[in-house]
Amino acid sequence: MLLKRFFVFFGAAASSSSPSSYCCYYWSYSMITTGGEEGRSGSSTFRRAAAEWAGRSSARPSPTSSPPGDLRGRIHGEPHLQARKDLPVGPVRFPDGGIGGRGAEPVRAAERGAAVRVQLPAEHRRDTGEVVYAGAGREMHREMxxxxxxxxxxxxxxxxxxxxVERHALHVLRSWHEGPPFSAQDEAKKFSFNLMAKNIMSMDPGEAETEKLRREYITFMKGVVSAPLNFPGTPYYKxxxxxxxxxxxxERKMEERMRKMNQKVEIIEEDxxxxxAMKQSKLSKEQILDLLLSxxxxxxxxxxMALALAIFFLEGCPKAVRELREEHFEIARKKKDCGESRLNWEDYKKMEFTQxxxxxxxxxGNVVRFVHRRVIRDVHYNGYDIPRGWKILPVFAAVxxxxxxxxxxxxxxxxxxxxxxxxxVSLPPTSNFMPYGGGPRLCAGSELAKLEMAVFLHYLVLKFSWELAEPDQALAHPFLDFQKGLPIKVYSIT
Known part of the structure; x- marks a missing residue:
């Protein structure tokens, strides 16, 4: 059994002098892990940890150039840096970055070009597979x-x-009716999951296999961010x-597809x-499995979550709903005059206020508040020396x-x-806008995500008005989640 230390990061920008200036505040908390090599050899693990710490401690920069913080052992971390987790309120003033706790690796909340690489927590790498898309090596990541x-x-x-996207949005919205409240967050999850299941593995919404997969995925997400206590009954075990x-x-879908390919049977799901992945890459079976799961x-x-946040924010801004509805009514009117019913790319490009x-x-909303990176060469940043091997977390919410x-x-x-x-205040918003990250690891699905939101909002404002059935708020722990599922009541627009 091993007592481990982890850090959770949030933050606010430290200065306006550079769009790449970040700061963070954090707290540490303890986890008990059992099983595996660490669980079987606790004493040797502690000796290894002590040896690693000695190496890190001797290699750290001088006190005058290292980020502020306390490297002495503490169970509860830096109490003066503990923070609220509720969205969207963040800190007001904090230093550029910091380090804390002897049990954890030194960390920084900054990024500097090619000096960093992706570094996900070990638990995340283990739980989501041996090879994870976001944490893959350089060549494999390029292929994926x-x-x-x-x-x-x-x-x-x-x-x-x-x-x-249009078909799946209509599939969900046609099930909405006036009456008892329902969870808008669950409906948004259903919409996006069905869309991804269809386009990843040609699984249709509503089918027994699709619904079973969706239930398993919900259980997976509830436990993957919980304490890694791997014994029956715990969320992590489930x-x-x-x-x-x-x-x-x-894997079963892959085997069916491979059998059809070997038998030269027409595969209608090949798109x-x-x-x-099977036809246009050299990835192994295990790598394809991890790519699809990721x-x-x-x-x-x-x-x-982004769609649920849009519903939440719009409910509190009637003026925005009115302007949004006017934009989409105009698009719908022109399509009706032309005898068309389905959206096309030109319609999407007209959704300016929607964007x-x-x-x-x-x-x-800051759906992705920060990312994990590791410094691959010594960096001098904003007056601090950051040694190679330290972890850093660019905090997008800070900016x-x-x-x-x-x-x-x-x-x-x-x-x-x-x-x-x-x-x-100083620069155009797009110069300080990073909801999908940046650089070579920029989210590959960013345009699809915006398309999903735009199409869903198009039909939402044409068909319904809505209100919160009861007050709710989104918390980050670490993924954003509405405490009550964002319960809403809808009213049909005649």
Whole structure:
């Protein structure tokens, strides 16, 4: 049994002098892990940890140049840096970064180009597979990324994915009726999951296999962020079981596809991501399994939460709903005059205020608050020396909620994104806007995510008005989640 230390990071931008300036505040908490090599040899693990710490301690920079913080052992971390987790309120003033706790690795909340690489927590790497898309090595990541980019290219978005997004949005919204409240968050998750399951493995919504996979995925997500206590009855144990069940479904789909390919049977599902990965790459079976599981997570969890946040923010801003509805009524009217019913790419490009709503939702909501990186060479950053091997966490929420960059940063104001009406203090908003990361690890599905939100909002405002059935708020622990599931009541628009 091993007592481990972990850090949770949030933050606010430290200065407006550079859009890459970050700061963080954090607290540490203890976890008990059992099983595996660490659980079987606790004393040797402690000796290894002590040896590693001695090496790190001797290699650290001088006290005058190291980030502020306390490297002495503490069970409860830095109490003066403990923080609220509720969305979207963040800190007001904190230093550029810091270190804390002898049991954890030194950390920084900053990023500097090629000096860093992706470094996910060990628990995340283990729970989501031996090879994870976001944490893959350079060559493997390039291969996986090219598959994803080609599959979600602008051509495919226009010709194939737009009709699919529209079909799945209508499938969900047609089940909405006036009456008792229901969870908007669950409906958003259903929409995005069905869309990803269809386009990853050609699984249709409503089918028994699809619903079973969705239930397993919900169990997986509830446990993967819990304390790693791997014994029957714990959320973590259930999550590992669900992960195995999900991979079994994906593996079975792969075997069916391979059998058809060997028998030269026509495969009508070959336009899904599974078919692309099997035909257009040199990835191994295990790598394809991990790629599909990773993209199922990335394409479902973040998109659904962004959509739920848009519903939440719009409910509190009637003026934005009115302008949004006017935009979409005009699009629908012109389509009716032309005798058309389905959306096309030109319609999507006309949704200008919708894009403002999407940008503001992503800025204020911060679905992805930070990412994990590791320094691969010594870096001098903002007056500090950051040694090779230290972990850093770029905090996107820090920039998005910085009052030196955005006026009234905690206010939902989609008009700040209108051309000529920028409410940024120093730079145009897009220069300080990173909802999908940046650089070579920029989210490959960012355009698909925005398309999903735009199409769903199009039909939502045309068909319904809505209100919160009871007060609710989203908390980050570490993934965003509405405490009550965002219960809403809808009213049909006649």
């Amino acid at each position: 990324r090219m598959i994803s980019l080609n599959f979600m290219s602008n051509t495919r978005l226009r010709d194939h994915l737009l009709p699919e 999550a590992l079981k669900s992960r195995s069940a999900i991979l079994t479904v994906i 899904d991501l599974l078919g692309w 993209l199922l997570f990335a394409g479902h969890e973040t998109s659904s 403002c709503v999407i940008n503001e939702t992503l800025r204020l 998005h909620l910085d009052s030196s960059l955005y006026q009234d940063p905690h206010q939902f104001n989609p008009w700040r994104w209108k051309s000529g009406l920028s409410s940024a």
